[in-house]
Each structure stands twice: as structure tokens, then as C-alpha cells.
Amino acid sequence: MGPKRSGASSASSAPLPPLSIDPTAVLSDAISFSGTYPITIGANSVLHPRCKLNSAEGPIVIGSNCIISERTQLIAPDIDGLVLGSYVHVEVNCHIQAARIGDATSIEVGTKLGKGSCIGDNCTLSPQSIILDVDVLPAFTVVYGENQRRMDTSATAVARNETMLAHIDCLKKLLLNKSEKYMR
């Protein structure tokens, strides 16, 4: 875990890891970057304030059209790093040490993804679900209730991606874009 507790002081103290931020991405104030491996943030992605990205063990790649919410920690598990696909929605207060998160996957509030776990495309993890270390979720898995699993056959993936785009559009209007602050 990152050595710093307060995300607000990230810009002032330790040096930032090498960042490559797409110009269309929106990064709020007070995001905590730590570690030494590079962090890549794709086009049109939104990072809320006080989310924490720790690349001490490996690189972090965030795809396009992703939303990373407040107080969420993205921690690269190993040298292979943490790779998020596109249209990934990570909700508030998640603790993510996964290796891969597939496209259009929605990770709800307070979810814990164990070290090196692999989440497939179009998965949905309901609030407070826990994925164990090195666990692999196939595509279209829904984790609900008391960590029960079922297959999503609702064919709503396209609709959800559209909702994501609308969500990002809205966030872009609401959030202050401070990505230049991290570009230095």
C-alpha cells in the first residue's frame, strides 16, 4: 500500500511515477500517485478526487472511457502490472490488486479484488463482493448477494456502455480537470 495517507499532499511530497495521460482524460485534484512504474490513463477516462494509484510493484494501465471513483485504490500486484480495459467503472472505496480487468466491467462499491485476480469482460461485481487472490472470473459473470455467481444473459452490455458514456459526459461537466497538474 502507498506510504501516504492523504492524497491531497501527493503533488507536493514524493516524486510522481512516470505518467502518460491522454489529453481527453479528466483527472481531478488530489489524486494520489505513488510508485515508480509507469501509469497510463486512456482517452476519455475520469479519475475522481482522492483515488489512489500505486505502481510500486508494476505498471498500471487504464483503458479508455473508464471511471475510477473516490477512495478507490488501484495497486499493481506484480511486474506484469494492472491492466483495466475500456468502459470499466470502478466505484467508491474499492481495493483492487487484480492483474486484469476486462472491458465494460462494473465494479461496485467496496469491492475487494485479490492479488493477481483476473476479471473477464462484461462482468458485474455487486457491492462488497470479494474476489480471492488469483481467482479468474470468466466473461459475463455476475457476482451478487453473498458472493454468489451467475452468468449474465441479459444482453444489456451495449446499453450499459452508452450509459457509461453519458455518465462520463456528465462528470466532465462537473469535475474540474486538473490533469495538467500531473503532466509536469
Added chain:
Amino acid sequence: MSSFPYIHISCPCHEDRPQTLTLDSARPITPLKSPSKHDFNFPLTDPHTPTKRRTLLGGFTPSVSFDSGNINLDLDEEEEELTDEDDDNNNFDPRDPRSAFSLFPIENLLYCEDCHQIRCPRCVQDEIVCWYCPSCLFEVPSSTVKSDGNRCTRNCYLCPVCTALLAVIPVNHSSGHSGTHSDHPTGPFNLFCSHCHWTTSDLTPPIQLEKPTSISAQLSKLTHSSQDSEFIRLKQHYAQQLGNAQEDFTNSPAALTRLMGLYTGLGSGSGGHGGSRKGRGVKKLEMKEVDRPREVGEEQELEIIERMAVEGLESTTTSKQRLAQPHEPRFLSDLTPTAVLLRTKRSKRCRACRHILVKPESKVQTTRFRIRLVALNSIPSLTIKRLDSTINWNNLIPHKTHRFLLTVTNPLFDPISVSLLTPRRTPGTAFASRVTILCPEFEVGASTDVWDDALMSTKPAASSTSGVATPPVAGSFTSFSKDPKMSTVYEQKRNYTSVVIEVVPPEIPDTRETRIRDERLLEIPIYVRVEFEAEVDRDDEEGGGGKPSHSGASGGAVQRERVEYSYWYVIGVGRVGDPVEGVVASEPNTPVRTPVGTPVKAPRTPAAMRTPLRQVRS
């Protein structure tokens, strides 16, 4: 298992006799107060009560006694032993199977201002104010509930897989971009669970709705099972039969004579009721059974087993899912959306005096209450804290003296004087813990405005009376085994007072494996007696009907009156852990603490202690 510490109050309703009955014998009847006024307060609706009262008064035995160690300080050892045995018989035992039903946290208790008594969920009467759907917040008239059942008949359905609320979405998501599909959703619709992404298309055969509204009507057509149709057939048949025999059951004079004839015929023993009915010429009741009752679903067992073999266990339902459904389906693909269960708003009445204690607003959307008499506003609440933060609630060390801070908070607008009484050894167990309350008698200030304290900073010192020494500095209590100040209160603020309670648990074997009862659970019963002077409106008293308000705002006939009440509180302090090396029993493990102030007075009459509230002219 509840987490420690917890504090419960014993509602007196668990005692099998009406406890208010001894009130008259305890207090002198003064001409100022008419006895009828007090009779009014008693639950005299039962016609047998007067006789019961006489027998009770005749054979009355005190059922509450107190630790004499706190009271009679000069007793020698043998007598103490005796009284300890007495304690075991007479004290409130929190482990008694009977008392388990009377213990409630103060938040769950109501307070009847007419009976001056706390009311637990067992001694209030619920009355349904309205039925409503928690999802759409529409009120459902009770006639509809009777005819259509207690589920929402509008558009509210729950996911059968995960019980979240289902949403209506179009099956073919409009390939056009966002924004266009909102104005005119077309095509068939699905019910979609946004939590687990279950849709009605997952069913076999898939259910698709034509309209996004009036879902109940559409679903009832689509999810019609053979069991349902058979049930409807039977219901129709018997309703018809019942309709034919309707006049036999109604309150018509013919039905009455038929009933009477039934009994007289039986009583005379002449030929049985069939004959007597015939003789009186009353219309005969004929109930025809249904022609061919069909057993539905039984023949499918083999089919189910085969299907299980093919689809595997993953496709079967869990027991929770199965029980929530009408015909207990075995497979996930047989689950149908369940309509939302209706909920009720309820008002609560005191069972003794029929006064309303809780009355919510009848409008579904509002969460306000018109009347809400909670006990938290009327009787003092206790809280317990660790004085030493190293104490582990779940692992109390045997033979070690644990010090806790017991805080009494006063919700009333009058200052109260509190007496805490506890058996020196916790009753009801072979492994009794020693309990000592260092200052059992003290005052608690009135619950005045928060700013009063700040404005009059000298007030707390002035309010401390003869029984209570001035609150010392908190830091002086680190080592006070021989401290003369040990019988003083620990902390005294605006409307709460804290005292120290010492607990020495013994070594207790772990019985959780072998017995139901957990011997290591440490629960301390404390009898809390509260006395205060309340303003009582005398005109009100003379009227007899009005309630004695504590506000005393009306007129000049306001008089101070001494009020006292008392309850058993039970403090669940924690669990006693395994014995620790080095901490051994010392005899006596704590010196007998003698309160420096006035000792706790023994109750004069047992009746006085049994009355929850006694009003005595001062």
C-alpha cells in the same frame, strides 16, 4: 450474539401478576387524591381482578431484596452469607429463562404516561394504520388486501434470484444513440434486475411483456401454472357451494334457530342432529365435493431428476429462492418475478389503559409520528464504558478487578436522585462474579438546555447535595483502592453522572460446547431506583380524568410532588476469558467498599419497590 457491552431493561410485564395492584396498600390515601383516580390507572377491565387482588394482598411475599453488604454495613460474616443466599432466590436473574423475554434495550421500549410504566413490545397492542407498497409507496386499502392478498398489485416486482427490485427495459435496445430511446420505448419489454442482471428472458419459455405498464395483469396471464388453474377450479367450486349454503351461515334468524336446534337436539339425545334438523324443517346444508381433484406436479418427478442430471446443480434453486416462490420450483429457469410484499404502518396502544403510545402519520410518504412516547424520553438510560482501555469485552480476565464507568443520563427536566442496587454476587449462576458499585447513590442533573451549563459554569458544584461529594478530577482515580474518595461520583455533567463499577469475575469453565447456556457470559443485574420532585398540576389531579403532566404549565395550582420509580437493568459486560497466569484469587479480592455518603436505604415495604411509580405527597 450481541456485541458487548449491552444494557437491557426488564419490562415488569413479565411478572405474571399485575404489579400495579399493590399500589394502594403502599401509599396512604390522602383526601387530596381520590382513590378512584388511581383505580382508573389500573387494568381493571378484567372482571376477575378484584378477587385476584384480595388473594394477592393476602399472600404477598417480597420478591425483591437487596445486597445487604451495601445496606447494613455492620453485619458479620454469617449473616452476610445468609443474605447472599437470599439474594440468589429473590434477585432478578438475567439468566432465568423467563426473564429472557422481558429484557429489551431502552430504544425498543415505549412509555405510557397514563400508567407511568414502560411498555415493551410484548405489552403493547399493534393496530394497522395503513397498508402500503414499500416500492411505489402507494397505499393499498385494506379491502383490497383482503381480496387480492398482501402483495403490490401495481408494477412492483422483485428479482427471484437476488430479491432486488426489477426494472422494465425494452428487449431490443434501441441501436440509436443515447437520448433517443427515452421518448418512445417500443417493442417487447423485459423485467430486468439491475443488481444481478437477471431478466425475464432467462426463463423457459422467456417472458416478454407487450406494454411497460400494468405488469401484474400481463404477468398473471404469462406465468400461469397448472397448479394455479387447478386451485382456481377448486376455489370456484367451493365458493359456489358456499354461496348455496350462504343462508345457513349468515346471522339470519333461520341460522340461529338451526344452531339452537343443533344444540337442543344433542342435549336431549333424541336421534342426533340430522334428525333434529329435519324435524324442525330447517334447510339442509349440502356440500358437494369437487368431482375429480387432480394432483398436479407429482408425475413430473422423474422428469425433474433427468433434467437435473443434464443441467447440473448450478441450474437449481437455493432454498431461499425456492421458499419465496409459490410452487417451490426446482430450477432457476422456473423462477418467476415475485410481487413486492406490502408493509404496514402501525399504531401502538398500551394494553393496560388503551392509550395510544405510538401513532404514525397515516400518509405513506411521511415518516413523522403524531404520537411517539418512547422510554428514552422518560426514564434514565445507562451506558457503560471501560475505565481501562486494555479491558477486552470479549475476554475478561478472571480474578482481575475490572473497573467500568457507569453513566446515568437523565432525560427529564427535573433533577433526579438515583440509587443503584446490585447483588454483590451475580445471581443465577454457580460462578458468581463480585460486583461493587463504588457510589450507589447520587444525583443527576436535569436535562436542561445545552447552553445552561455553559452560561452558568458554577452550577454543577452547587447542585451536588449532601449525598454526593463534589466531582473530583478524573485523573485522581488511577489508584484508589484505599482512596477515601472512592465513594464519590466519577464525573458529573449537565444531565448525566458517572460512577465506577468494579467487577471481579471468577474462573469459569467454558461451557459453550456442552451446554446451551454460556456460563462465561457476564451479566450484571442492577436495580435502578429514581426519585425526583415533579411538578404536578393539582387541578388535573382532582379532575381524576386528566393525566398528571410534568410540565405543570397551567394555572397556579402547581405543586411539587415526590415521584419514584425503579426498574431492573441488566448490563451485559462481556465474556469471561481463560485464566491468566499471575492473576490469582485473593480473598477477599476487593475490600468491602463502604459508601461514605448515606447508605442505601432498604425498601420500607416490598410493595413500594414493586411499584414502578409511586407518587407520595411530600
